[in-house]
Amino acid sequence: MNMSDPKPTSASVSDTAQHPASAYDRATASAAAPRSLRSRFLPVAGILVLIVLLAGGACLHNRTLVSWWLPVEIAVLLATLMLVVIRAAGKRAWDLSDMGFCWLLLFGVSYFGVLAVNSLGLDPATARETELMVTNKYEKRHTSRRPHSGIRQTHTTRHVVVRSESGAEYELDVSDARYARTPVNRPMRVRICDGRLGFGVIADL
Numbered sequence: 001m002n003m004s005d006p007k008p009t010s011a012s013v014s015d016t017a018q019h020p021a022s023a024y025d026r027a028t029a030s031a032a033a034p035r036s037l038r039s040r041f042l043p044v045a046g047i048l049v050l051i052v053l054l055a056g057g058a059c060l061h062n063r064t065l066v067s068w069w070l071p072v073e074i075a076v077l078l079a080t081l082m083l084v085v086i087r088a089a090g091k092r093a094w095d096l097s098d099m100g101f102c103w104l105l106l107f108g109v110s111y112f113g114v115l116a117v118n119s120l121g122l123d124p125a126t127a128r129e130t131e132l133m134v135t136n137k138y139e140k141r142h143t144s145r146r147p148h149s150g151i152r153q154t155h156t157t158r159h160v161v162v163r164s165e166s167g168a169e170y171e172l173d174v175s176d177a178r179y180a181r182t183p184v185n186r187p188m189r190v191r192i193c194d195g196r197l198g199f200g201v202i203a204d205l
Contacts, residue, residue, distance in 0.1 A: 046105055053108035060115035062171055065164060065192065065200035075110035082106045114197065121196025122203060131187035132162035135169065137179060162188060172202065 061071065083103050087094060094102075137160045145152055158179035160172045174182065182188055191204035 043101070046101060050105055050108045053112040057108075057112040057115050059173075060112070060119050062173060063202045064115060064118065064195070065168075065170065065202065067168055070199075071111060071114045074114050075107050078110035078114075079103055079106035082110070115199075118195030118197040118199045119201050122193040122201055123195075124193065126194035127191060127203065128193075129189055129191050131189050132164055132170075134160055134182055134184050134186055134188050135163050136161040137182060137184055139179075160188070162190075 057071070061068065064071075080103070083099065083106055086102070087099075137158070139156050139158050141154055141156050143152060143154045158174055158176060160174050160179065160182055161169055162172060163169050190202050192200045193203045195201050
């Protein structure tokens, strides 16, 4: 009887049997890590993009003489139509959270796109001057930090609220000189051009 070859113990057999499972778990965990990182990063990036689009659309709307609900209504219709097309072209099932988040991004793109297309297509032949009644003016102070030094810095923007003949009010960003010489409850003369979509845009204050 050869005593040099020890019989495998139950512990060694158990470890050997569990080794493939451990390797599979490690491979699964390493493959799931990038997916988990993407699932966390994409919603944050999408929210940041949405904020930038809505803020850019709001800045463009400040110089567009149109009621706030009209570009919003167009953006809602465009976002809904694009979502239907994307769902029809896709191969995977969508849950309600995916659909809602995608619709919000499409709405932001549509809202900014409608106002940008209108503002970039001004027709000089439609240029005209009109008077808008100044109802209020105010200064707004903004505080920010420099990226590397962390030093806080402040800057002030000046705004004038005007009312059109239809009764709609618009908030305009103006220069320091224009702000100083613009009295409240007096008309302010501006130059308006029609955009590509027919919305009037203040081209010159």
